[in-house]
Amino acid sequence: MKNIRNFCIIAHIDHGKSTLADRLLDFTGSVTEREKQNQLLDSMDLERERGITIKSHAIQMDYTYKGEQYVLNLIDTPGHVDFSYEVSRSIAACEGALLIVDAAQSIQAQTISNLYLALENDLEIIPILNKVDLPSANPEEVTDDIVELLGCKPEDVIHASGKTGFGVDKILEAVIERIPAPKGDPNAPLQALIFDSVYNTFRGIETYFRVFDGEIKKGQKIKFVATDKEYYADEVGTLKLTQVAKQSVKAGDVGYLITGIKTAKEVKVGDTITDFANPTTNIVEGFEDVKPMVFAGIYPVDTEDYEELRSSMEKLQLNDASLVFMPESSAALGFGFRCGFLGMLHMEIIQERLEREFDMTVITTVPNVSYHAYTNKNPDTAFIVNNPSDLPDPSTVNRVEEPYIKATIITKSDFVGNVMSLCIEKRGNVLNQTYLTPERVELTFEMPLAEIVFDFYDRLKTVSKGYASFDYHPIGMKVSKLVRLDILLNAQPVDALSALIHADNAQNIGKKMCEKLKELIPRQQFDIPIQAAVGAKIISRETIKALRKDVTAKCYGGDISRKRKLLEKQKKGKKRMRQVGNVEIPQQAFMAVLKLND
Amino acid sequence: MSGIYIHIPFCKQACHYCDFHFSTSLKKKDLLVSALVKELELRKGEFKHQVIQTIYFGGGTPSLLSIEELRLLIEEVYKHYIVAANPEITLEANPDDLLDDSSKSIFKAYKSIGINRLSIGIQSFFEEDLKLMNRAHNSEEAKICLEEATQYFDNISIDLIYGIPGMTSKRWLQNIETALAFNIPHISSYALTVEPKTALDTFIKKGLIKNVDDDLAQEQFHILIEKLEAAGFIHYELSNFGKPGYFSRNNSAYWQGKRYLGIGPSAHSFDGEHRGWNVRNNTKYINALEQNVVPIETETLSTTDKYNEYVMTGLRTIWGVSLEKVETDFGLGYKKYLLEQSQKHILEHLLYLEDDKLLVTTKGKFLSDGIASDLFKINAS
Numbered sequence: 011m012k013n014i015r016n017f018c019i020i021a022h023i024d025h026g027k028s029t030l031a032d033r034l035l036d037f038t039g040s041v042t043e044r045e046k047q048n049q050l051l052d053s054m055d056l057e058r059e060r061g062i063t064i065k066s067h068a069i070q071m072d073y074t075y076k077g078e079q080y081v082l083n084l085i086d087t088p089g090h091v092d093f094s095y096e097v098s099r100s101i102a103a104c105e106g107a108l109l110i111v112d113a114a115q116s117i118q119a120q121t122i123s124n125l126y127l128a129l130e131n132d133l134e135i136i137p138i139l140n141k142v143d144l145p146s147a148n149p150e151e152v153t154d155d156i157v158e159l160l161g162c163k164p165e166d167v168i169h170a171s172g173k174t175g176f177g178v179d180k181i182l183e184a185v186i187e188r189i190p191a192p193k194g195d196p197n198a199p200l201q202a203l204i205f206d207s208v209y210n211t212f213r214g215i216e217t218y219f220r221v222f223d224g225e226i227k228k229g230q231k232i233k234f235v236a237t238d239k240e241y242y243a244d245e246v247g248t249l250k251l252t253q254v255a256k257q258s259v260k261a262g263d264v265g266y267l268i269t270g271i272k273t274a275k276e277v278k279v280g281d282t283i284t285d286f287a288n289p290t291t292n293i294v295e296g297f298e299d300v301k302p303m304v305f306a307g308i309y310p311v312d313t314e315d316y317e318e319l320r321s322s323m324e325k326l327q328l329n330d331a332s333l334v335f336m337p338e339s340s341a342a343l344g345f346g347f348r349c350g351f352l353g354m355l356h357m358e359i360i361q362e363r364l365e366r367e368f369d370m371t372v373i374t375t376v377p378n379v380s381y382h383a384y385t386n387k388n389p390d391t392a393f394i395v396n397n398p399s400d401l402p403d404p405s406t407v408n409r410v411e412e413p414y415i416k417a418t419i420i421t422k423s424d425f426v427g428n429v430m431s432l433c434i435e436k437r438g439n440v441l442n443q444t445y446l447t448p449e450r451v452e453l454t455f456e457m458p459l460a461e462i463v464f465d466f467y468d469r470l471k472t473v474s475k476g477y478a479s480f481d482y483h484p485i486g487m488k489v490s491k492l493v494r495l496d497i498l499l500n501a502q503p504v505d506a507l508s509a510l511i512h513a514d515n516a517q518n519i520g521k522k523m524c525e526k527l528k529e530l531i532p533r534q535q536f537d538i539p540i541q542a543a544v545g546a547k548i549i550s551r552e553t554i555k556a557l558r559k560d561v562t563a564k565c566y567g568g569d570i571s572r573k574r575k576l577l578e579k580q581k582k583g584k585k586r587m588r589q590v591g592n593v594e595i596p597q598q599a600f601m602a603v604l605k606l607n608d
Numbered sequence: 609m610s611g612i613y614i615h616i617p618f619c620k621q622a623c624h625y626c627d628f629h630f631s632t633s634l635k636k637k638d639l640l641v642s643a644l645v646k647e648l649e650l651r652k653g654e655f656k657h658q659v660i661q662t663i664y665f666g667g668g669t670p671s672l673l674s675i676e677e678l679r680l681l682i683e684e685v686y687k688h689y690i691v692a693a694n695p696e697i698t699l700e701a702n703p704d705d706l707l708d709d710s711s712k713s714i715f716k717a718y719k720s721i722g723i724n725r726l727s728i729g730i731q732s733f734f735e736e737d738l739k740l741m742n743r744a745h746n747s748e749e750a751k752i753c754l755e756e757a758t759q760y761f762d763n764i765s766i767d768l769i770y771g772i773p774g775m776t777s778k779r780w781l782q783n784i785e786t787a788l789a790f791n792i793p794h795i796s797s798y799a800l801t802v803e804p805k806t807a808l809d810t811f812i813k814k815g816l817i818k819n820v821d822d823d824l825a826q827e828q829f830h831i832l833i834e835k836l837e838a839a840g841f842i843h844y845e846l847s848n849f850g851k852p853g854y855f856s857r858n859n860s861a862y863w864q865g866k867r868y869l870g871i872g873p874s875a876h877s878f879d880g881e882h883r884g885w886n887v888r889n890n891t892k893y894i895n896a897l898e899q900n901v902v903p904i905e906t907e908t909l910s911t912t913d914k915y916n917e918y919v920m921t922g923l924r925t926i927w928g929v930s931l932e933k934v935e936t937d938f939g940l941g942y943k944k945y946l947l948e949q950s951q952k953h954i955l956e957h958l959l960y961l962e963d964d965k966l967l968v969t970t971k972g973k974f975l976s977d978g979i980a981s982d983l984f985k986i987n988a989s
Contacts, residue, residue: 535956535975558822560978563798563847565924567613567862568876571883571907574917577981585986592952 011262012191013078016220017136018085018100020125021110022118022479026140029172030110030181031086037178038071038082041251068206068218068249068264075186082185083220083249083264085205087124092353094123094483095300099205099280101127102296103220103264106134106189108181109156113139113147113169116155116450118479119420125159134189135160136168138181143171155447192222192262200224200232200283201290207277209329215271218249219283220264223290227258231286232269235293236278240286241269274331300332302350303413303484304357304463305396307338307375307506308364309346311586311597315370316345322368323347326360333360338397342504342590343373348397351377354463373588375506376603379460382411382487398494398508404545411487413459416441419470420452421478428473429453436461437512458490460510465604495520497527498541502591509603516544522606524552530599533557538593610655611662611858612685614644615872616670617890620704624742624811625769627803629874629888630668636890640872641677643897645684647871647886650902652688654879655869660689662696662858669729671701675714679721696763696857698725703745703753715760725763725856727796728753733786734779737772740817741800742807754790763854765794770832771825772800773818780828784835793854797832798847799825826974833970846924846973863921865914882906912985915942920980928965942985949983 021027035041067086072079087100101107107128111117128135137156142149153167160166168184170177201223208216219226226232230243245268247255259265271277280297284290310319320337327333334350351357357377364370382392383401389408395401401410417438421429423445430440430453438457446452462482470478493516497507507527511519520542527540531554538554565573587594618637619630663685665678673681678699685691699718706714706728718726730750732738738746745753757764766787770780787795800820802809811817833843841849845863848856861868870877870886873893877884887893887903896903909917915938922929935943950966953959958972958979968976 535958535978557975557978558826559799560975561799561846561973562977563801565846565862565921566859567868567870567878568874568885570862570878570917570921571876571885573977574913574920577920577977577984578916578986580978580981581984581986584982 011194011196011260013080014083014192014262015080015106015185015189016083016085016104016192016262016264017106017108017185017189018087018104018128018133019108019110020087020101020121020128021108021140022112022115022121025110025112025115025118025121026172027086027110030108030138030140030170030178031084033172033175033178034084034181035069035071035251037175037182038073040069040071070248070250070264073182073186075183080186081263082182085264090120090353090355092303092351092356094481095298095352096206096279097124098127098296099203101131101133102280102294103203103205104131104133105192106136106185108185109135109137109160110140111137111152111156113142113149113152114144116148116152117159117420117446119418119452119481120479122159122420122452123418123481123483135162136181136184136188137162137166138168138170138177140170140172142169143174143176151447155450158447194222194261196223196225196261198223198261199288199290200226200230200285201292201294202226202283203294204234204277204279204281204283206279207274207329207331209274213268215269215274215277215328216253217267217269217271217277217283218264219259219267221259221261222294223261223292224285225258225260226265226267226283228256233284233286233289234277235282235284235289236297236299237276237281239276241271244268244270272328274327274329277331279331300352302332302334302380303353303459304351304377304379305348306351306357306377307340307343307346307373307397308335308349308361309340309343309373309375309506309588311371311373311588313344318368319347319364319370319372322364322370323349325368326363330360332356340375340399340506342506343375343588346373350380350396354467371586371597373506373597373600375600376509377463378510379413379458379463381413381492381510384408384410395510398510399505401492401494401510404493409489410492412490412492414456414485414488415459415462415482416485417455417457417462417480417482418452419455419478419480420446420450421474423449423451425474425477426451426453429470429478432466432469432473433457436466456485458488458512459484463604465607469607493544495523496543497523498539498543499527499531499593499595500538500591501541502593503543504590504595506590506600507602513544517549519603519606520544520550523603524550526602526606527599528552528554530602531593531595534594536592610658610660610867610869611664611861612648612655612660612689613664613666613858613868613870613872613875614670614681615870615875615886616665616667616673617873618672619667619669620672620702620744621742622807624740624807625800625803627806628668631890634672636894637672637677639894640890641673641680643894644681644872646897646900647902648681648684649688650897650900651869651871654877655689655867658690658867660685660691660695662698662861663691664696664698664858666700669702669705670699671705675717675721678718678723682722695722696725697723698727698765698856698858699723700727700729702729702743703749706753706757707745707749715757719760724761725765726757726761727765727767727856728757730754730766730787731769732772732775733783734775737769737775737779740772740774741769751786754792758790758792762793764792765796765850765856766792768795768797769800770797770828771820771822773812773820775824775828777824777828777831781831781835784832788835788839793851794856795836795841795849796847796856797849799829829974830970833973842926844926846976860925863925864927865918865921877904882908910987911938911942912987914938916984919946919983923966923968923976923980923983926967928962928967931961931964931966945985946983953979953982 071082085100087097168180202219202221206218248265282293335347338348381395386408433455438455442454444452491513493513524540537556540552541548542550587596617630735747812819836849874888884904884906
């Protein structure tokens with residue numbers, strides 16, 4: 011156990027986490043030339059394309075240092091606030107963390123909140139200044155920032171470059187010298203933490219765990235504490251670039267487990283694995299059932315594909331336990347599902363995976379958070395509203411509560427004014443303003459989660475010219491003055507376009523919605539009035555003028571096949587539209603409310 | 609029943625709106641004519657059992673060819689193909705070419721080599737419009753040329769363009785009335801279309817010319833239909849009007865799915881099963897034929913492709929889309945699909961059903977591409 015080191019990496023998106031991880035794998039000879047590719051640990055195409063990590067990954071490296079053989083377990087964590095619970099569990103599985111900071115961009119909000127998590131878990135932090143070879147690097151100043159934040163010495167900060175491999179030997183040295191070896195009792199009853207799971211079509215769910223006490227053996231009868239289910243460990247092993255089956259994985263080490271579980275729901279991140287016959291009395295603290303934060307309807311573009319959509323969603327859920335869904339129906343869209351997501355990125359990922367992996371073209375409706383409505387009849391019982399159409403008749407409603415978050419934003423002092431106005435516009439209250447350094451300010455706000463859902467990230471990026479980072483966590487429900495904004499197309503209400511918004515914003519959002527829909531819905535063979543309404547009151551209107559000319563003048567010998575192909579393409583485009591009443595609505599119009607400021 | 613189309617890819621100058629294939633350099637004209645002759649000979653096997661009903665010189669500007677060159681090409685057609693007793697032989701011509709020094713004799717010469725139909729690119733009788741489109745002739749030449757042409761030819765068609773930026777409906781009406789005064793039997797009339805990468809497209813994007821106005825174009829389209837129908841023309845295809853007996857036989861073949869052989873760079877061919885298109889480059893075309901190779905690419909049409917093409921072309925014409933033909937040629941499934949897809953448009957009075965044929969209403973005519981694509985079938989890929 012004294013030669014094992016477990017560590018994770020804390021970094022902001024784009025600060026070079028995955029590239030530096032690639033270099034560590036190279037340097038320790040954990041990958042052959044043939045296996046090399048960029049962002050090795052990110053196994054989904056989507057992760058590589060977007061340059062983000064969605065799932066946690068783990069890899070074991072062997073390294074000889076001063077004549078001794080060491081086992082280094084690197085746990086790569088997701089880099090987005092939607093997945094912060096997974097990050098916290100990965101951190102709990104480690105004794106140390108590499109804090110990677112871009113030498114040009116310095117520390118960002120996301121990094122700080124994860125750093126605090128790591129410090130709470132008593133992790134040894136190794137600060138690394140990455141991308142020191144960039145012309146825009148500012149090593150002295152960023153080192154000062156790090157020293158101030160960690161209270162470490164400037165010489166503790168390792169200079170590195172993921173691009174060239176510079177400093178990688180120093181990092182490995184620090185991992186061994188500074189990070190403590192795991193503690194734990196190899197003879198105590200099994201206690202292991204589940205920090206992630208992956209679905210494999212052939213083998214079912216692979217559970218990733220860290221053993222604290224005891225050992226997990228092939229064939230052992232085990233129990234998952236939170237779900238209270240029992241299994242046999244059909245296969246255990248360690249995670250090299252490919253899995254290496256072992257007879258057992260012992261205290262201090264990281265490994266995988268296969269039990270024949272078929273659905274991801276049974277494997278909850280944060281759960282404790284123990285021996286069935288001789289269970290531990292000591293479960294791993296900090297387990298939470300992850301709750302969805304954002305809800306939206308997902309509907310097939312073609313109503314006939316409902317059953318296929320259901321089966322695709324079920325398959326997705328096999329490897330993404332945080333996706334929840336239940337059937338619902340919409341007057342405009344027919345049968346579909348109300349889905350819960352961890353956040354907006356998670357929602358986008360699900361939609362994209364449905365298209366890519368299952369070839370399902372879907373309509374996603376306006377996302378919303380989960381509200382609590384209290385009726386006059388039952389003023390003490392919360393009625394949960396996950397869909398705007400579930401909001402009871404306003405005359406019967408006593409009050410409505412919406413979820414609030416505490417948001418932390420770090421930005422340059424030049425942009426404080428802009429960020430402040432944005433947050434106030436988004437119904438935020440400033441709680442705190444701290445200068446981390448003379449140029450870097452940390453702002454803390456209390457604001458409704460719903461405002462984050464509606465185009466907050468993009469706006470924040472714009473007002474800060476990209477120099478703002480953002481992190482949040484939920485702080486509970488608060489009473490709010492909410493109304494339902496309805497949209498009527500051709501005088502017919504389209505329920506899928508309804509949104510719950512704050513009463514004071516109704517006029518403004520209603521107007522922008524109408525304008526945006528006018529832009530997104532193509533002209534058709536008749537005039538289409540668009541109206542925004544709150545209750546019976548129309549607050550805004552626009553008209554899409556009828557199409558006057560839709561014909562090519564010439565169609566001779568040479569034009570026929572070209573024109574046929576063009577019209578075929580149009581037909582395909584129309585198939586991606588949904589007919590509501592007699593109006594054809596393109597997929598993206600259902601998300602119009604998110605793009606009101608584009 | 610089949611036709612031969614011969615593409616003459618040269619122009620004196622480029623019209624701002626045109627995206628057809630042409631070159632303004634006449635240096636390779638001789639070589640190109642030789643290549644056309646070669647292609648006619650190499651492809652004779654394709655139409656071995658076909659009787660050629662029409663020969664059509666299109667472009668570009670076919671009137672840039674000399675009488676001798678045209679005569680040679682017509683003779684080559686007769687040499688290698690079976691030609692009907694009374695073929696329609698059309699020449700597209702620009703007014704400025706018809707008015708060159710030897711103007712009067714040119715019409716006689718055309719007649720002497722067998723040309724019996726002229727399609728003259730008038731486009732407009734107004735100076736402002738001609739300048740905006742960069743035509744090579746002026747309004748005076750347009751009129752003189754027509755006066756003379758009508759003395760020699762009875763079967764004449766002219767092109768007229770509407771929806772030109774700056775053209776009022778009043779001026780458009782004057783254009784139509786001027787044309788009618790010449791008592792010609794056929795008019796092809798097009799809404800000005802801004803094709804990508806043309807000069808017109810660039811000028812509009814730079815704001816030098818106002819964009820075309822669809823509302824105005826639609827208004828002018830309806831003026832056109834009303835005036836020409838009142839004058840005895842039949843609106844037999846979206847952009848074509850002819851007096852009885854004077855429909856373009858060559859062009860009607862395209863819309864009725866008949867076979868045609870396209871000779872020359874960028875020319876298209878159709879044999880009932882395959883569509884082919886020659887290389888769209890004069891030098892490549894000439895070089896290939898010097899090697900006795902026809903530089904053509906082809907695609908084979910699936911049943912769905914054929915159905916889609918029939919719907920697309922049928923809806924543009926007075927012959928419409930025959931349900932019986934759909935059932936015989938493509939099957940009952942297609943007929944059911946077609947009827948199902950048309951319901952919405954019938955309800956909205958854009959389509960109507962008459963004598964087993966699906967036709968576009970006057971209201972639907974200017975929207976017929978969108979309607980056609982709604983009736984298209986897309987195979988699951």
